Amino acid sequence: MRELVVLAISIHLALPNDVAFMTSDNADELLKKHQLVFVSFGADWCPYSQALRPIFNEAATKFKQDNPLADVLWVYVDCVMEAEVCTRFFISKYPTMKVFVYGDMMKNEYRSSRTVDSLVAFVAGHYAGSVKEFHKHEDLSKRMDKSRRNVVAYVKRGGEEYKNIYNLALLLRDYCDIWVPAVGTLLSDTETRLYYVPPDNERTTDFVGDIKNYTYLKQWLSDKCIPLVREVTFENVEGLTEEGLPFLIYFRDPAKKDDEKVFTDAVVRELYDQRMSINPLLADGMKFVHPLRHLGKTTKDLPVLAIDSFVHMYLFPDISQLSQPGVLKQFVEDLHSGALHKRFHQEAEIKRVELEKFKKEHNIEADLEDRREEQNPVEPVKTAPPESVFKELKPSEKRYSLLQKTEL
Structure with missing residues (x-):
C-alpha cells in the first residue's frame, strides 16, 4: 500500500501545473466544470504512454501560453491507479485521448500525430467553436452543404439558448453543421426557432421543446445528427x-x-x-x-x-x-x-x-x-x-x- 501512495505522489509531482490529474473522486467536477477538457488515458507500464507524457505536458503548457483565458483543461489519467475511471469511459488501449464538452464525451477520439504542435492545433481548433454563421436566409441556402445534416438555430447571443447551441455544435461537429445568425443580425423575441434540415433537401423538422433544456435538446439533436x-x-x-x-x-x-x-x-x-x-x-x-x-x-x-x-x-x-x-x-x-x-x-x-x-x-x-x-x-x-x-x-x-x- 505504501508503494502505491508513493507512486501516486510521484505521478502528481511529475505533472506540470498545466495538466490536472483525474481520479474517481474528482472526475465529475473536472469534466463538468470546464467547457472543454482534453484527457489522456495511459499507464506507466505502456511504452507509448511513457513517450506521450512529456509531449502532452509540453503541449498543455504551450496551449495555455497561447490561450491564457481559454476555459480548457488538460488532464492525465493513470489507468492503473484509477482503473474505475478508465472502465467508466470504456478505455481499451493506451494511450487514448478524448475530448469532453461540459462533461459529455465526444464520440471520436484523437488519433493523429503525437507531437506538441499537432495536439495544440487539435485542441485550439475545437475550442474555436463549431457553429457556422450566416447573414441572410438566402445566404444560408447557398452556403449549406446539402449532402450533410444541417441544423439552423435562430437564437439570440448571450443567453442560455445560444450557450447550449454552441456547446452542442462542438459535441456533434463530426455529424452536423449547426448554423446561427452572424453577429449583428437583429432578431425579435418571436423569431427564436430551431429546425433540422436532412440531407438532399428532404422535409425539415422543427424543434418544439425548450432550447434552454440542455439534456432534452442534446437528445433531440443527437437523434437527428447521428445517423443509424x-x-x-x-x-x-x-x-x-x-x-x-x-x-x-x-x-x-x-x-x-x-x-x-x-x-x-x-x-x-x-x-x-x-x-x-x-x-x-x-x-x-x-x-x-x-x-x-x-x-x-x-x-x-x-x-x-x-x-x-x-x-x-x-x-x-x-x-x-x-x-x-x-x-x-x-x-x-x-x-x-x-x-x-x-x-x-x-x-x-x-x-x-x-x-x-x-x-x-x-x-x-x-x-x-x-x-x-x-x-x-x-x-x-x-x-x-x-x-x-x-x-x-x-x-x-x-x-x-x-x-x-x-x-x-
Whole structure:
C-alpha cells in the first residue's frame, strides 16, 4: 500500500501545473466544470504512454501560453491507479485521448500525430467553436452543404439558448453543421426557432421543446445528427472497430443513391431495436475492393451486403430480397443465434457430398494418373466462412498497448 501512495505522489509531482490529474473522486467536477477538457488515458507500464507524457505536458503548457483565458483543461489519467475511471469511459488501449464538452464525451477520439504542435492545433481548433454563421436566409441556402445534416438555430447571443447551441455544435461537429445568425443580425423575441434540415433537401423538422433544456435538446439533436447508418472510411474504420459491434456493411457504388436508400430504409425499418448489437455501415465499393475480393466479389457485383463479425464474414445471400420485410432482420438475428455459422457448415457438407458424388459418377480417383479433375474442374469446398478482413484494421500494436477484452 505504501508503494502505491508513493507512486501516486510521484505521478502528481511529475505533472506540470498545466495538466490536472483525474481520479474517481474528482472526475465529475473536472469534466463538468470546464467547457472543454482534453484527457489522456495511459499507464506507466505502456511504452507509448511513457513517450506521450512529456509531449502532452509540453503541449498543455504551450496551449495555455497561447490561450491564457481559454476555459480548457488538460488532464492525465493513470489507468492503473484509477482503473474505475478508465472502465467508466470504456478505455481499451493506451494511450487514448478524448475530448469532453461540459462533461459529455465526444464520440471520436484523437488519433493523429503525437507531437506538441499537432495536439495544440487539435485542441485550439475545437475550442474555436463549431457553429457556422450566416447573414441572410438566402445566404444560408447557398452556403449549406446539402449532402450533410444541417441544423439552423435562430437564437439570440448571450443567453442560455445560444450557450447550449454552441456547446452542442462542438459535441456533434463530426455529424452536423449547426448554423446561427452572424453577429449583428437583429432578431425579435418571436423569431427564436430551431429546425433540422436532412440531407438532399428532404422535409425539415422543427424543434418544439425548450432550447434552454440542455439534456432534452442534446437528445433531440443527437437523434437527428447521428445517423443509424454511417459511412465507413479508411480514416474512421479504426474507431468503428473499437465500438465492438459486428459490421453490417453495404458495399455500393456511391453514385447510385437509389441502391443506398434501399439499404438505409431497410435498416431504419427493421434494425432500430438492434442498434446496440450491430453496426450498419455504408462502404464505397470502389475503394474497399479487398473485402469484396475476400467474399469472391468484384465491383461488377455491387451492391454487396455482408456481416463482418471480426472472426468471419458472411455474405447476404440474395440482395434482391433486401427490401422484403423481415429478411434483413432475420439475417442479423441468425448471426447472433449462431445460425449463420451453422448454415455455412451445412452448405459446405452438402457441397462436399455433391463433389464426392460427382467423382464417383465419373469414376475419378485421386491418383497421379487420373487427369479428369483438371479437365472438369470442380470448385473446392470451403470448410469455413471467409475470415474477417476488418479485424486487421483495428488499432495497431505499433501505436497502442491493447487491453484484452474477453467479452468482445
